[in-house]
Amino acid sequence: xxxxxxxxxxxxxxxxxxxxxxxxxxxxxxxxxxxxxxxxxxxxxxxxxxxxxxxxxx
Amino acid sequence: xxxxxxxxxxxxxxxxxxxxxxxxxxxxxxxxxxxxxxxxxxxxxxxxxxxxxxxxxxxxxxxxxxxxxxxxxxxxxxxxxxxxxxxxxxxxxxxxxxxxxxxxxxxxxxxxxxxxxxxxxxxxxxxxxxxxxxxxxxxxxxxxxxxxxxxxxxxxxxxxxxxxxxxxxxxxxxxxxxxxxxxxxxxxxxxxxxxxxxxxxxxxxxxxxxxxxxxxxxxxxxxxxxxxxxxxxxxxxxxxxxxxxxxxxxxxxxxxxxxxxxxxxxxxxxxxxxxxxxxxxxxxxxxxxxxxxxxxxxxxxxxxxxxxxxxxxxxxxxxxxxxxxxxxxxxxxxxxxxxxxxxxxxxxxxxxxxxxxxxxxxxxxxxxxxxxxxxxxxxxxxxxxxxxxxxxxxxxxxxxxxxxxxxxxxxxxxxxxxxxxxxxxxxxxxxxxxxxxxxxxxxxxxxxxxxxxxxxxxxxxxxxxxxxxxxxxxxxxxxxxxxxxxxxxxxxxxxxxxxxxxxxxxxxxxxxxxxxxxxxxxxxxxxxxxxxxxxxxxxxxxxxxxxxxxxxxxxxxxxxxxxxxxxxxxxxxxxxxxxxxxxxxxxxxxxxxxxxxxxxxxxxxxxxxxxxxxxxxxxxxxxxxxxxxxxxxxxxxxxx
Numbered sequence: 001x002x003x004x005x006x007x008x009x010x011x012x013x014x015x016x017x018x019x020x021x022x023x024x025x026x027x028x029x030x031x032x033x034x035x036x037x038x039x040x041x042x043x044x045x046x047x048x049x050x051x052x053x054x055x056x057x058x
Numbered sequence: 059x060x061x062x063x064x065x066x067x068x069x070x071x072x073x074x075x076x077x078x079x080x081x082x083x084x085x086x087x088x089x090x091x092x093x094x095x096x097x098x099x100x101x102x103x104x105x106x107x108x109x110x111x112x113x114x115x116x117x118x119x120x121x122x123x124x125x126x127x128x129x130x131x132x133x134x135x136x137x138x139x140x141x142x143x144x145x146x147x148x149x150x151x152x153x154x155x156x157x158x159x160x161x162x163x164x165x166x167x168x169x170x171x172x173x174x175x176x177x178x179x180x181x182x183x184x185x186x187x188x189x190x191x192x193x194x195x196x197x198x199x200x201x202x203x204x205x206x207x208x209x210x211x212x213x214x215x216x217x218x219x220x221x222x223x224x225x226x227x228x229x230x231x232x233x234x235x236x237x238x239x240x241x242x243x244x245x246x247x248x249x250x251x252x253x254x255x256x257x258x259x260x261x262x263x264x265x266x267x268x269x270x271x272x273x274x275x276x277x278x279x280x281x282x283x284x285x286x287x288x289x290x291x292x293x294x295x296x297x298x299x300x301x302x303x304x305x306x307x308x309x310x311x312x313x314x315x316x317x318x319x320x321x322x323x324x325x326x327x328x329x330x331x332x333x334x335x336x337x338x339x340x341x342x343x344x345x346x347x348x349x350x351x352x353x354x355x356x357x358x359x360x361x362x363x364x365x366x367x368x369x370x371x372x373x374x375x376x377x378x379x380x381x382x383x384x385x386x387x388x389x390x391x392x393x394x395x396x397x398x399x400x401x402x403x404x405x406x407x408x409x410x411x412x413x414x415x416x417x418x419x420x421x422x423x424x425x426x427x428x429x430x431x432x433x434x435x436x437x438x439x440x441x442x443x444x445x446x447x448x449x450x451x452x453x454x455x456x457x458x459x460x461x462x463x464x465x466x467x468x469x470x471x472x473x474x475x476x477x478x479x480x481x482x483x484x485x486x487x488x489x490x491x492x493x494x495x496x497x498x499x500x501x502x503x504x505x506x507x508x509x510x511x512x513x514x515x516x517x518x519x520x521x522x523x524x525x526x527x528x529x530x531x532x533x534x535x536x537x538x539x540x541x542x543x544x545x546x547x548x549x550x551x552x553x554x555x556x557x558x559x560x561x562x563x564x565x566x567x568x569x570x571x572x573x574x575x576x577x578x579x580x581x582x583x584x585x586x587x588x589x590x591x592x593x594x595x596x597x598x599x600x601x602x603x604x605x606x607x608x609x610x611x612x613x614x615x616x617x618x619x620x621x622x623x624x625x626x627x628x629x630x631x632x633x634x635x636x637x638x639x640x641x642x643x644x645x646x647x648x649x650x651x652x653x654x655x656x657x658x659x660x661x662x663x664x665x666x667x668x669x670x671x672x673x674x675x676x677x678x679x680x681x682x683x684x685x686x687x688x689x690x691x692x693x694x695x696x697x698x
Contacts, residue, residue, distance in 0.1 A: 008467075010498040010501050011501070012493075013493075013496060013497045013498070013673070014497065014498075014502055014505050014673075017505060017669050017670070017673070018505065020669055021505075021508075021512060021513075021666065024665060024666055025512055025513055025516050027662070028513060028516065028517060028658055028659065028662040029516050029517075029520050031655075031658050032517055032654065032655065033520050034555075034557070034618050035554075035556060035557040035558025035559075035615075035618055035619070035652060035653075035655070036556075036558070036617045036618040036658075037615050037657065037658065038657075038658045038661050038662070
């Protein structure tokens with residue numbers, strides 16, 4: 001049986017895209033399961049700058 | 059003597075002649091006479107040419123298999139067409155049924171007689187032009203793709219062939235879906251239809267082949283007194299003197315190679331020398347010819363073509379333009395066209411777009427060539443249709459019809475490995491079939507949607523298993539005179555190995571704010587996790603337009619908190635700029651553990667989409683480059 005990912009096949013150019021989908025799925029499920037907020041505020045930090053918006057509206 | 063036993067006597071020398079098949083009609087005796095078995099079962103002498111050379115790989119006695127049935131080759135008739143030579147080997151299957159194994163130029167086909175569904179006469183066929191349609195079977199249209207005239211036939215062994223005139227015509231009718239019929243007009247009013255099934259050489263499992271070394275044809279170049287060896291005669295029908303560039307073509311019904319004019323240029327700038335040997339796509343080839351070709355138009359684009367030969371797999375062509383390489387072979391199973399100048403063709407579910415259409419001039423040559431590449435009178439028009447990395451090329455001559463070649467991109471490094479002595483030029487332009495940047499867009503779109511669905515499903519499946527448990531809920535009230543107050547929650551337990559806490563804050567803020575600073579304290583080890591979130595809502599009217607900003611409800615998260623016992627210390631602060639008495643004093647806080655965070659899904663979907671977007675841009679840039687030399691480019695730029 002022919003390897004569907006052989007050079008020249010339709011699947012060849014998207015082979016790394018399939019790997020990326022698998023990696024993203026695994027990473028996202030890990031972040032979701034552990035309650036981790038990806039690329040976001042994760043605690044132990046202070047949020048700054050809220051006064052700015054108050055003064056803006058004054 | 060007779061059909062029952064197969065035993066006869068040669069009408070010339072009286073030797074015993076044994077016919078292996080009841081269906082065959084001709085047998086060449088060892089004395090050289092040709093015996094013709096009549097309907098009356100009598101043998102009479104027949105006048106025809108016999109084959110003197112035995113350079114072919116297949117020979118009488120060769121065995122093979124076709125669709126699981128074994129067969130034996132018992133003889134052949136060889137047809138000399140205008141510029142080519144084909145063998146029609148008589149084969150007999152184990153049950154005694156005869157058929158024809160047609161062979162030449164690396165193409166193999168099994169021919170078995172058939173009867174068209176409609177009554178087609180010789181006149182019906184002979185009036186057809188190339189690409190005209192005719193009804194052979196009723197369900198699909200059949201198109202005339204080639205018509206050839208056999209100016210000579212030769213015989214060897216025992217031959218399945220009806221009575222025929224010395225010269226006769228052949229018509230190739232093709233229907234889409236690799237369906238082929240060949241009609242041979244043996245007599246003026248007698249035409250035989252054959253179903254043609256093109257097969258690969260390897261599928262025939264041929265045994266008992268002729269392993270003798272073929273004898274080359276010697277062609278003398280009187281211009282520079284040298285002998286040219288044509289290794290693949292009679293299939294090579296033209297050659298060129300490497301020394302002086304004098305051209306020769308096999309012409310005029312057997313009068314031999316005729317001297318033509320000399321090459322217009324004779325620099326013989328071969329990147330791969332004649333006689334070089336290498337393997338391409340698993341086939342061992344020898345380079346036997348070279349031609350520098352030029353488009354017969356204002357562009358006059360030039361490219362180099364090398365003729366490759368393998369005794370079993372026939373001829374192939376290596377074409378080089380601007381350092382890009384293309385490997386092409388003639389194929390019987392091919393697209394079928396029903397018009398003279400299609401803009402696209404379809405074959406096996408794929409669409410191939412017209413890339414170029416041109417006639418050629420031959421500038422420089424060396425070695426030998428199948429067909430007669432010097433014949434300008436044929437007015438050959440070539441057209442290239444591409445769906446990278448595959449190209450279909452047709453060469454159409456006005457009189458004979460269409461030959462199809464399939465080409466594919468060949469990697470330069472692979473070619474250098476196979477021909478180590480070759481001095482391959484550097485690539486200066488993106489090759490027509492270069493697969494770099496090529497993507498099957500529908501497949502990319504389908505894969506992207508599949509990825510989106512998978513990520514979404516996994517996200518919601520994980521969310522479905524999350525606890526979403528409220529660990530604290532309280533309405534925090536600030537005293538009238540204070541700007542801030544601190545509250546401490548009862549102890550609670552986070553059971554999961556790691557999980558998050560979602561803080562839902564609600565406050566009736568109205569042109570002011572209230573702020574929460576929460577500290578989650580691990581009761582066991584004192585580890586603290588802090589969080590700050592403001593609830594603010596402002597609104598008003600500026601220049602007659604109302605505006606609002608913020609909300610009375612906010613959500614904040616503490617992420618990935620280890621399991622354990624915890625309590626919360628919450629400090630609420632409020633906006634007292636207009637006086638503490640008039641300021642907001644209520645803050646409702648609900649803390650939930652192990653809640654889904656849909657933001658993760660959107661971020662990961664965004665990351666997923668980067669690939670198809672970049673792939674499409676890369677595809678577009680490369681396709682523009684690929685089509686830049688084509689007059690049929692779909693990437694037209696508007697000229698100012």
